[in-house]
Amino acid sequence: xxxxxxxxxxxxxxxxxxxxxxxxxxxxxxxxxxxxxxxxxxxxxxxxxxxxxxxxxxxxxxxxxxxxxxxxxxxxxxxxxxxxxxxxxxxxxxxxxxxxxxxxxxxxxxxxxxxxxxxxxxxxxxxxxxxxxxxxxxxxxxxxxxxxxxxxxxxxxxxxxxxxxxxxxxxxxxxxxxxxxxxxxxxxxxxxxxxxxxxxxxxxxxxxxxxxxxxxxxxxxxxxxxxxxxxxxxxxxxxxxxxxxxxxxxxxxxxxxxxxxxxxxxxxxxxxxxxxxxxxxxxxxxxxxxxxxxxxxxxxxxxxxxxxxxxxxxxxxxxxxxxxxxxxxxxxxxxxxxxxxxxxxxxxxxxxxxxxxxxxxxxxxxxxxxxxxxxxxxxxxxxxxxxxxxxxxxxxxxxxxxxxxxxxxxxxxxxxxxxxxxxxxxxxxxxxxxxxxxxxxxxxxxxxxxxxxxxxxxxxxxxxxxxxxxxxxxxxxxxxxxxxxxxxxxxxxxxxxxxxxxxxxxxxxxxxxxxxxxxxxxxxxxxxxxxxxxxxxxxxxxxxxxxxxxxxxxxxxxxxxxxxxxxxxxxxxxxxxxxxxxxxxxxxxxxxxxxxxxxxxxxxxxxxxxxxxxxxxxxxxxxxxxxxxxxxxxxxxxxxxxxxxxxxxxxxxxxxxxxxxxxxxxxxxxxxxxxxxxxxxxxxxxxxxxxxxxxxxxxxxxxxxxxxxxxxxxxxxxxxxxxxxxxxxxxxxxxxxxxxxxxxxxxxxxxxxxxxxxxxxxxxxxxxxxxxxxxxxxxxxxxxxxxxxxxxxxxxxxxxxxxxxxxxxxxxxxxxxxxxxxxxxxxxxxxxxxxxxxxxxxxxxxxxxxxxxxxxxxxxx
Numbered sequence: 001x002x003x004x005x006x007x008x009x010x011x012x013x014x015x016x017x018x019x020x021x022x023x024x025x026x027x028x029x030x031x032x033x034x035x036x037x038x039x040x041x042x043x044x045x046x047x048x049x050x051x052x053x054x055x056x057x058x059x060x061x062x063x064x065x066x067x068x069x070x071x072x073x074x075x076x077x078x079x080x081x082x083x084x085x086x087x088x089x090x091x092x093x094x095x096x097x098x099x100x101x102x103x104x105x106x107x108x109x110x111x112x113x114x115x116x117x118x119x120x121x122x123x124x125x126x127x128x129x130x131x132x133x134x135x136x137x138x139x140x141x142x143x144x145x146x147x148x149x150x151x152x153x154x155x156x157x158x159x160x161x162x163x164x165x166x167x168x169x170x171x172x173x174x175x176x177x178x179x180x181x182x183x184x185x186x187x188x189x190x191x192x193x194x195x196x197x198x199x200x201x202x203x204x205x206x207x208x209x210x211x212x213x214x215x216x217x218x219x220x221x222x223x224x225x226x227x228x229x230x231x232x233x234x235x236x237x238x239x240x241x242x243x244x245x246x247x248x249x250x251x252x253x254x255x256x257x258x259x260x261x262x263x264x265x266x267x268x269x270x271x272x273x274x275x276x277x278x279x280x281x282x283x284x285x286x287x288x289x290x291x292x293x294x295x296x297x298x299x300x301x302x303x304x305x306x307x308x309x310x311x312x313x314x315x316x317x318x319x320x321x322x323x324x325x326x327x328x329x330x331x332x333x334x335x336x337x338x339x340x341x342x343x344x345x346x347x348x349x350x351x352x353x354x355x356x357x358x359x360x361x362x363x364x365x366x367x368x369x370x371x372x373x374x375x376x377x378x379x380x381x382x383x384x385x386x387x388x389x390x391x392x393x394x395x396x397x398x399x400x401x402x403x404x405x406x407x408x409x410x411x412x413x414x415x416x417x418x419x420x421x422x423x424x425x426x427x428x429x430x431x432x433x434x435x436x437x438x439x440x441x442x443x444x445x446x447x448x449x450x451x452x453x454x455x456x457x458x459x460x461x462x463x464x465x466x467x468x469x470x471x472x473x474x475x476x477x478x479x480x481x482x483x484x485x486x487x488x489x490x491x492x493x494x495x496x497x498x499x500x501x502x503x504x505x506x507x508x509x510x511x512x513x514x515x516x517x518x519x520x521x522x523x524x525x526x527x528x529x530x531x532x533x534x535x536x537x538x539x540x541x542x543x544x545x546x547x548x549x550x551x552x553x554x555x556x557x558x559x560x561x562x563x564x565x566x567x568x569x570x571x572x573x574x575x576x577x578x579x580x581x582x583x584x585x586x587x588x589x590x591x592x593x594x595x596x597x598x599x600x601x602x603x604x605x606x607x608x609x610x611x612x613x614x615x616x617x618x619x620x621x622x623x624x625x626x627x628x629x630x631x632x633x634x635x636x637x638x639x640x641x642x643x644x645x646x647x648x649x650x651x652x653x654x655x656x657x658x659x660x661x662x663x664x665x666x667x668x669x670x671x672x673x674x675x676x677x678x679x680x681x682x683x684x685x686x687x688x689x690x691x692x693x694x695x696x697x698x699x700x701x702x703x704x705x706x707x708x709x710x711x712x713x714x715x716x717x718x719x720x721x722x723x724x725x726x727x728x729x730x731x732x733x734x735x736x737x738x739x740x741x742x743x744x745x746x747x748x749x750x751x752x753x754x755x756x757x758x759x760x761x762x763x764x765x766x767x768x769x770x771x772x773x774x775x776x777x778x779x780x781x782x783x784x785x786x787x788x789x790x791x792x793x794x795x796x797x798x799x800x801x802x803x804x805x806x807x808x809x810x811x812x813x814x815x816x817x818x819x820x821x822x823x824x825x826x827x828x829x830x831x832x833x834x835x836x837x838x839x840x841x842x843x844x845x846x847x848x849x850x851x852x853x854x855x856x857x858x859x860x861x
Contacts, residue, residue, distance in 0.1 A: 173363060234266055
């Protein structure tokens with residue numbers, strides 16, 4: 001065989017030697033930079049902006065791996081591809097970080113003042129914020145860094161001010177006193193998204209209001225709020241309390257009397273059927289209060305301290321709770337106490353403080369018309385939610401959405417563009433307008449989700465009519481977890497349709513699940529099962545980390561991962577490396593295929609390649625990344641490496657030069673198919689195979705129908721079946737895999753006759769000599785195989801091993817036969833259990849037949 005000069009590849013793949021170098025070259029060459037003036041079909045994704053305080057966690061790694069796979073494939077398919085990165089200013093989270101920093105200096109934000117504090121936040125952002133962007137590079141994110149955005153950038157701030165004024169002028173933004181989620185630690189209102197609920201232990205106390213005929217019992221988990229009760233409510237049709245409706249009952253501890261009102265909100269079957277009404281401290285009670293014109297008494301300040309006059313004034317809410325119960329118990333007002341009592345409690349997602357419902361003057365968005373438009377866009381098919389079964393969750397949210405509280409009592413964020421005059425005048429100021437002299441701006445800032453809701457179009461230059469907006473909006477797909485479908489996705493849909501003349505921001509919303517451990521358990525520090533993706537990148541490489549995540553990514557389903565699987569993904573990358581290196585060492589080259597000279601093995605692997613290309617394309621279109629990964633894994637490992645490379649060795653040894661072209665063609669296409677999933681190893685290998693600049697801008701493989709060959713596939717499948725059976729037979733006979741033995745194959749007249757040389761080579765079978773005497777025989781589909789194992793195995797030891805295995809098989813057969821013959825078992829056992837026992841019986845029978853045949857085939861003596 002001729003010596004071939006090949007590109008130098010190290011004997012082993014070391015990710016650290018490749019990843020940083022490749023990524024920096026991709027960016028410097030501008031491969032990820034989108035051109036809005038291009039005539040090519042657009043493909044765009046805006047990266048869900050991570051918080052400026054954030055670091056890359058395993059959920060990000062999954063999300064980014066999916067988006068990178070989609071955009072890399074789109075780029076290779078010739079589409080003008082934009083994957084736009086950026087960060088969210090994360091109002092509460094960032095303010096908390098900087099407040100902790102200045103606290104080390106003995107200062108509070110109030111000591112600095114608003115302007116100086118905001119300046120410190122910007123300083124922190126420049127010095128310490130955005131670590132996640134560097135971590136994205138380590139993962140291989142092919143984003144357009146030239147278009148990186150931040151929600152507090154001047155352009156995005158202009159978009160925020162523009163849409164606020166538009167909503168204000170259209171009567172969709174208003175200011176009102178409402179019950180909102182309040183964090184007594186962060187001292188701000190929270191949206192529903194910023195509240196995390198958990199089942200906490202508390203107590204349920206039943207309290208007797210009134211006495212005698214006016215007695216009525218209510219139950220509560222927040223006894224301290226009874227100081228602000230202004231009514232007791234019962235259902236209008238509850239006969240137990242009909243005599244009390246309209247009458248006054250004594251409210252203990254307060255010296256006040258409160259009315260009993262009838263309201264259909266009350267469930268007569270729950271508890272006593274009577275509920276205390278605290279309009280200033282409970283959202284449901286607030287609505288009852290509005291319906292019955294009840295006063296709202298605030299009995300707690302913004303820090304959760306009791307303000308009601310009396311012995312409880314000045315106590316923290318959690319100090320007041322047992323004190324109020326003790327006082328009620330002393331008066332004989334406690335009817336029942338249940339502790340521990342598990343109930344759902346809301347916590348601030350940033351500081352974990354228990355959230356307090358609180359009556360407060362805030363700014364709201366009237367979401368009714370916006371939410372309807374967002375629902376209609378999906379119902380009418382203008383935006384597709386994938387998988388479609390998750391659309392119901394979306395409709396559950398948008399069809400019953402409450403008005404959105406958008407004001408936050410923070411200093412870091414987009415300040416509400418409303419100014420108040422000396423006589424109470426209210427003016428909303430647009431981006432190119434000036435407030436009247438002497439007017440004072442509202443001190444609140446907007447909810448972070450307000451600006452991130454504009455992300456799909458504000459990042460493209462809106463409200464200006466930019467080339468980017470014209471080219472890339474609506475975006476092609478939003479990739480995100482199903483857990484924020486209700487919140488962020490719904491807000492982007494509402495704002496996109498409203499601002500962009502009815503055009504929703506995405507053609508498709510592709511939802512994935514959460515990352516869990518190998519046992520399906522949620523990842524948690526308390527469980528000790530949290531995976532740091534950067535640790536995996538360091539240990540296994542970025543490609544292995546990505547492949548592990550993508551192999552489990554089915555639409556809408558959670559993704560299970562383990563360190564063992566990450567090691568397997570690393571092994572897969574190494575396998576591809578070694579296989580490509582072997583092909584190059586044997587002269588693999590890319591060129592025109594001499595179709596007329598190809599062997600059945602060549603035509604088989606090329607035909608299989610076409611099937612794989614088609615399957616991968618179909619799976620990509622349905623976001624079935626697990627299927628894409630699985631198909632490519634098995635094609636690469638099982639068919640290319642385990643079979644074609646072995647057959648290629650034989651062909652090359654026989655001087656069949658066209659094999660080099662087939663090798664080149666197969667590895668060229670395989671590496672391109674794998675590139676979106678494992679970009680670094682494929683870049684290094686593909687450049688060696690093709691001597692081209694970069695796989696990033698290589699064309700995506702397409703199905704070549706002329707290379708489909710069903711006959712070749714049948715022929716090689718038959719060869720594989722024969723070789724596999726003989727390998728199993730050899731193993732059963734105690735022969736080692738590399739041990740050469742003489743054998744006679746009756747291939748004459750069969751379709752496999754032309755492959756006898758390959759079959760013998762694959763199986764280490766020598767031609768029989770004149771003195772050949774078969775000691776073992778096998779029939780595979782009519783093909784007789786005779787092997788001379790004399791002198792190659794210890795017959796006595798092999799007979800002993802087989803007899804032991806046969807005894808075990810017979811014992812198993814007897815046990816399952818007894819079960820199947822037991823009428824009581826057969827009548828009571830579930831169908832699936834009976835089916836498993838029958839399967840065990842069938843397997844035992846097969847084992848007995850196989851072992852008996854092997855014993856019979858052993859030489860006598």
